[in-house]
Amino acid sequence: MTTLLATERIKLFTTRSPWWSALLALGLTIGMAVMVALNHGGNNPLRVEHSQFGIQFGLMIITVMAALAITTEYRFATIRTTFQAVPNRSGVLLAKCVVVAVLAGVLGEIAAFGSWAVARMIDSSPELAISTGDDLRMVAGAGLVFALAAVLSVAVGVLVRQSAGALSILLIWPLLVENLVALIPNVGRDIQDWMPFINAGRFLNPVPEAPQSPWGSLLYFAGVTAALLIAALVVANKRDA
Amino acid sequence: MTLLAVERMKLFSTRSPWWCTAIALAITIGFGALMSGTSNAASPMNVAATQFGYTFGLVVVMVMAALAITTEYRFSTIRATFLAVPNRPTALLAKTAVVAILAGIVGELCAFGSWGISKLIKSSADLGIDTAYEWRAVAGVGLVYAIAAVIAVGVGVLVRHSAGAIALLLIYTNLVEGLVTLIPTIGPKIHRWLPFNMSNAFITGDADITTRPINEGPPPAEAGLGPWPALLYFAAFAVVVLVIAITTAKRRDA
Amino acid sequence: MxxxxxxxxxxxxxxxxxxxxxxxxxxxxxxxxxxxxxxxxxxxxxxxxxxxxxxxxxxxxxxxxxxxxxxxxxxxxxxxxxxxxxxxxxxxxxxxxxxxxxxxxxxxxxxxxxxxxxxxxxxxxxxxxxxxxxxxxxxxxxxxxxxxxxxxxxxxxxxxxxxxxxxxxxxxxxxxxxxxxxxxxxxxxxxxxxxxxxxxxxxxxxxxxxxxxxxxxxxxxxxxATETTVLVRSPQLDALAELLRIGGGTVAPDTGTPPGLRVSGMDSAEIGELAAANGIVLHELNPQVGSLEQAFMQLTGDAVEYHTHEEASSA
Incomplete structure (x- = not known):
């Protein structure tokens, strides 16, 4: 496995897209925190959650990065070169997931703590201190959400194989479908409680009416991710490279 | 005219427009059916509510429009196109026109399809299209789709990569405009003037609250202009994007 | 092998x-x-x-x-x-x-x-x-x-x-x-x-x-693949064709002018001797060396038929 991890690490970092994505994710997330902190009025104090408004920017960009890490392999047929060098397809794809997830996790932590830190530098509100467990989970938890979302994206990328299709699904689903579902009369809210990205969001920003605890929500998101990953591995092993 | 025919042939001889049209229709009309099927006396059906799914169709149509041009770059058919028609602005305008027309038709089909299926499912509900607001809410969808397609083609020409163009369009329309409102004080003010909020204002603005409670339709947009000026603003934004795109395409190597 | x-x-x-x-x-x-x-x-x-x-x-x-x-x-x-x-x-x-x-x-x-x-x-x-x-x-x-x-x-x-x-x-x-x-x-x-x-x-x-x-x-x-054929031209084409068939050759008409025969399964010496023994005049006796590419095209162009023929002859 260490060999495979080393291989996937070299592959990821020898193209430019992860570097660009990292810069963009951090820039947009932390930039949003700067905007919020600078424009915050005096009527109520700036709190930790305000500094994290931009985290979804970072999450979506990491999603794109993770999906591209695998769909470009299909597009340029390097997936064939890869499977030729390492016929153990599950091993290859799991290694890729690990490498992409670690990068996503690290970026998530930097984005979250970076956003919090710049907000703190701009605004001295005592409410900005990370004092409760909820505060800590909201900031430190971003890395976990990013890492899981990255694995989910790789899985979707394996299943779809095309950048355009994978990105459309991965962006339209969390940004539009999961939100619009709530508008369905009577049942919409109940359905939304079981939407994966909604649950990921509730891990960071819990809502009182949620059926799961924050950690339960994260576990659910992880479960959906695992299910997609297993489907992706089965499909990749079955079909022609 | 020949160019329009050429671009029409190019568009319909690949599969992605068909797929996108099918998906857009299925999702918007499906959403309309879902809304009317689950509605009851407490949350009654109305014309605006039949159009909840229109943003779905909008993003799908934008993906289709962006792909129409980025796939030309990907497969280098853009070079063949520019060889056949060295006048690049004309070639790109023809493509934009064809894509926009298709998007407009898809929009009308989605809108009237969603409305029609709701009428079928909930024949008792007041679903007559009577007021200007109701007409815009349904028939206006095609206009918005067509203009959004122009923006997507423009972005596609500028970015040239499918992945980049799609990521930019989807993240901008579904995330950036919304997140801007979270910036205290200035955020909501900026949001009033953002293009896709304007297009939403055309569909949902000036709500006719005499017939129903306001929360029974898509939430009305907080925009800086009334419905028709908002559409003009949206169209002007599309023209600016397209002009920038065409100027860039003229200058650079194909 | x-x-x-x-x-x-x-x-x-x-x-x-x-x-x-x-x-x-x-x-x-x-x-x-x-x-x-x-x-x-x-x-x-x-x-x-x-x-x-x-x-x-x-x-x-x-x-x-x-x-x-x-x-x-x-x-x-x-x-x-x-x-x-x-x-x-x-x-x-x-x-x-x-x-x-x-x-x-x-x-x-x-x-x-x-x-x-x-x-x-x-x-x-x-x-x-x-x-x-x-x-x-x-x-x-x-x-x-x-x-x-x-x-x-x-x-x-x-x-x-x-x-x-x-x-x-x-x-x-x-x-x-x-x-x-x-x-x-x-x-x-x-x-x-x-x-x-x-x-x-x-x-x-x-x-x-x-x-x-x-x-x-x-x-x-x-x-x-380059099994040779021999091109023969003669004023007594029909008689020659009959003789060659009896002698074990495979004969196909050649569409050139004047018309001739393409013979396979016999070499030019055998054909010449057969003609002389039966008093038939030959105007041309020409062994054809088929080009490799041509032979290959012929083989692969009609792969299925050739394959069946192969099996039949080796059986």
Whole structure:
């Protein structure tokens, strides 16, 4: 496995897209925190959650990065070169997931703590201190959400194989479908409680009416991710490279 | 005219427009059916509510429009196109026109399809299209789709990569405009003037609250202009994007 | 035929269907150890599909292919056993040549020093840091060969390696193949050009429409494929045709002016003697040496029919 991890690490970092994505994710997330902190009025104090408004920017960009890490392999047929060098397809794809997830996790932590830190530098509100467990989970938890979302994206990328299709699904689903579902009369809210990205969001920003605890929500998101990953591995092993 | 025919042939001889049209229709009309099927006396059906799914169709149509041009770059058919028609602005305008027309038709089909299926499912509900607001809410969808397609083609020409163009369009329309409102004080003010909020204002603005409670339709947009000026603003934004795109395409190597 | 030579690649009943199309149809062949075997067939005959199945990339619908007795999937660090170049464009355009080889080396625990060795071997050292997307076809091909040689494998597979190359590139590849063969490696190389194979290969596997047409040495194939015919012209054409048929020849009319006969199964001496013995005047007696390419086209162009004929005559 260490060999495979080393291989996937070299592959990821020898193209430019992860570097660009990292810069963009951090820039947009932390930039949003700067905007919020600078424009915050005096009527109520700036709190930790305000500094994290931009985290979804970072999450979506990491999603794109993770999906591209695998769909470009299909597009340029390097997936064939890869499977030729390492016929153990599950091993290859799991290694890729690990490498992409670690990068996503690290970026998530930097984005979250970076956003919090710049907000703190701009605004001295005592409410900005990370004092409760909820505060800590909201900031430190971003890395976990990013890492899981990255694995989910790789899985979707394996299943779809095309950048355009994978990105459309991965962006339209969390940004539009999961939100619009709530508008369905009577049942919409109940359905939304079981939407994966909604649950990921509730891990960071819990809502009182949620059926799961924050950690339960994260576990659910992880479960959906695992299910997609297993489907992706089965499909990749079955079909022609 | 020949160019329009050429671009029409190019568009319909690949599969992605068909797929996108099918998906857009299925999702918007499906959403309309879902809304009317689950509605009851407490949350009654109305014309605006039949159009909840229109943003779905909008993003799908934008993906289709962006792909129409980025796939030309990907497969280098853009070079063949520019060889056949060295006048690049004309070639790109023809493509934009064809894509926009298709998007407009898809929009009308989605809108009237969603409305029609709701009428079928909930024949008792007041679903007559009577007021200007109701007409815009349904028939206006095609206009918005067509203009959004122009923006997507423009972005596609500028970015040239499918992945980049799609990521930019989807993240901008579904995330950036919304997140801007979270910036205290200035955020909501900026949001009033953002293009896709304007297009939403055309569909949902000036709500006719005499017939129903306001929360029974898509939430009305907080925009800086009334419905028709908002559409003009949206169209002007599309023209600016397209002009920038065409100027860039003229200058650079194909 | 070559029981004495070890079988490096062994395909048995290999079949690949895509929906209703049969790309490879019950294909069985062997590739001998330490020899250069040409894999010949027209475009679309199923060569690339067969190669992908050998490498475990595509799953055969039925049948099997083994490398030194093992499935490709079960090879430990396969690049050390088999090197392959199926498509020179299977690289990420924004990754440098060296980075491409570096990850490949890492995947099979090969030292990074080996990357520089193979880059040097194919003459790409000066452009090693350049992105592979900017490479010309010739350079891409060299990069692909470098990747194939990375694990210093005993078996090498090349799919149409000279396709689209300039004369210099073709010459370079040809020399390279000879060199590999001299080092005692097993080389399995596909081409749709018989002339190319005649210069590089010792053995041939010929397929058409996914089916095996011929397996054996190049010399046998040439002799076999270029079965000579004799063109005869005579004022007594009908009588001559009758005589030749009785004498065991196969006669076909020749549409030239004046009309003549194309005779196979008899050489010009036999025909001349037969004519003289029966008092028939000959105006022309001309042995035809068929060109290799023509013969090959004839064989593969109508693969199915030829195959049936082969089976019938060998039975």
């Amino acid at each position: 070559r029981a004495t030579i070890g079988r490096m690649i062994e395909a048995s009943g290999l079949t690949k269907r895509y929906g209703r199309t049969v790309a490879v149809d019950n294909l069985s062949f062997t590739v001998g150890e330490g020899r250069v075997t040409g894999f010949l067939g027209p475009n679309g005959a199923g060569k690339s599909t067969t190669m992908r199945m050998i490498l475990g990339l595509d799953r055969p619908t039925s049948g099997d292919v083994l490398l030194d007795g093992k499935h490709y999937r079960n090879l430990h660090q396969p690049l050390r056993t088999v090197g392959a170049l199926l498509d020179a464009k299977w690289v990420h355009p924004n990754r440098s040549a060296r980075a491409h080889l570096r990850w490949l080396a890492a995947s099979n625990k090969l030292p990074t020093s080996r990357v520089d060795e193979v880059l040097d071997l194919v003459g790409l050292t000066s452009v090693a840091k350049k992105n592979a997307g900017g490479f010309s076809l010739g350079m891409s091909q060299r990069l692909g060969i470098a990747a194939a040689l990375l694990g210093d494998p005993q078996v090498l597979l090349f799919d149409e390696p000279v396709n689209g190359l300039d004369p210099e590139g073709i010459l370079w590849i040809r020399r390279f193949m000879h060199q590999l063969a001299e080092n005692g490696r097993t080389v399995f190389v596909s081409s749709h050009l018989l002339s190319e194979m005649a210069q590089t290969a010792q053995d041939l596997v010929v397929i058409g429409r996914g089916k095996l047409i011929y397996q054996g040495t190049v010399e046998d194939f040439i002799a076999h």
